Amino acid sequence: MLIAAKKPTRNALLALTLVGLVAGMTGLAFASAPLYRMFCEFTGYGGTTQRAESGSDRMVDREIVVRFDANVSGLPWRFRPEVPQVHVKLGETVLVNFIAENAGPRVSVGTATFNVQPDMAGAYFNKIECFCFTEQALRPGERITMPMQFFVSPDLADQRELNATRTITLSYTFFPVADARQPVAQAGGDGGGGSL
Numbered sequence: 001m002l003i004a005a006k007k008p009t010r011n012a013l014l015a016l017t018l019v020g021l022v023a024g025m026t027g028l029a030f031a032s033a034p035l036y037r038m039f040c041e042f043t044g045y046g047g048t049t050q051r052a053e054s055g056s057d058r059m060v061d062r063e064i065v066v067r068f069d070a071n072v073s074g075l076p077w078r079f080r081p082e083v084p085q086v087h088v089k090l091g092e093t094v095l096v097n098f099i100a101e102n103a104g105p106r107v108s109v110g111t112a113t114f115n116v117q118p119d120m121a122g123a124y125f126n127k128i129e130c131f132c133f134t135e136q137a138l139r140p141g142e143r144i145t146m147p148m149q150f151f152v153s154p155d156l157a158d159q160r161e162l163n164a165t166r167t168i169t170l171s172y173t174f175f176p177v178a179d180a181r182q183p184v185a186q187a188g189g190d191g192g193g194g195s196l
Contacts, residue, residue: 051133052126052151059091060154068096069171076104077138079174082145091154098131098146100174102138109137110174117169124156125168135177 066088068081082097102108112132116122127133131146138144150170156162 050123050126050153052128055093055128056091056126056151056154058154059089060157062090062157063087064090064152064156064165065167066094066150066152067167067169068098069169070098071171071173072110073173074176075102075108075110075174077102077108077110077174079172088152090152090157093128093149093151095129095147095149098148098172099143100136100138100146101143102140105140107137107139109135109177111135111177112172112174114170114172117171118162118165120159120161121152121156121165121168124153124159124162125170126151126153132172136174 064087065085067085068083070079070081072079078099078101080099082099086094086096088094100110111134114130114132116125127148127150129147129149131148136144136146152168156165
């Protein structure tokens, strides 16, 4: 005797569909931040800069001013650029330094977020080396010099929307990433004290 297979009821199909929909939306929610970050890095959207392995292979005789803005949020640090701005030609590789000092009583660890203004210039602002690629740990009173090497792509000269752009502002903000319960020996830098 054969037993007929039970057909799923409409309610069971609806429940299964809804569970699948919720699972899919949850997956998209977790993937949205990395996907958005990848989109911004690829397009320069929102002033996100690009990352380069080496400098540009050509230079254009158009000069632009790059200004630097340094901020701290939630850390007892003082943070500033060594120079407030530089004049660069498109395609020219430039090295600038930023200085950070921990004015707090404990080791603290920070990471820098960044953006470029005007937003559209982010697609043409290329970092070769940057302290913002890694976390920075500072002992109490420790002061470090952090390099940032970059170039502004000569392709910017071909963009009609950016023809009037004579100044780009690169802004950094350091945020805490740990409660600094790690041993002091793990903190980075040369251990030199001093004030900014």
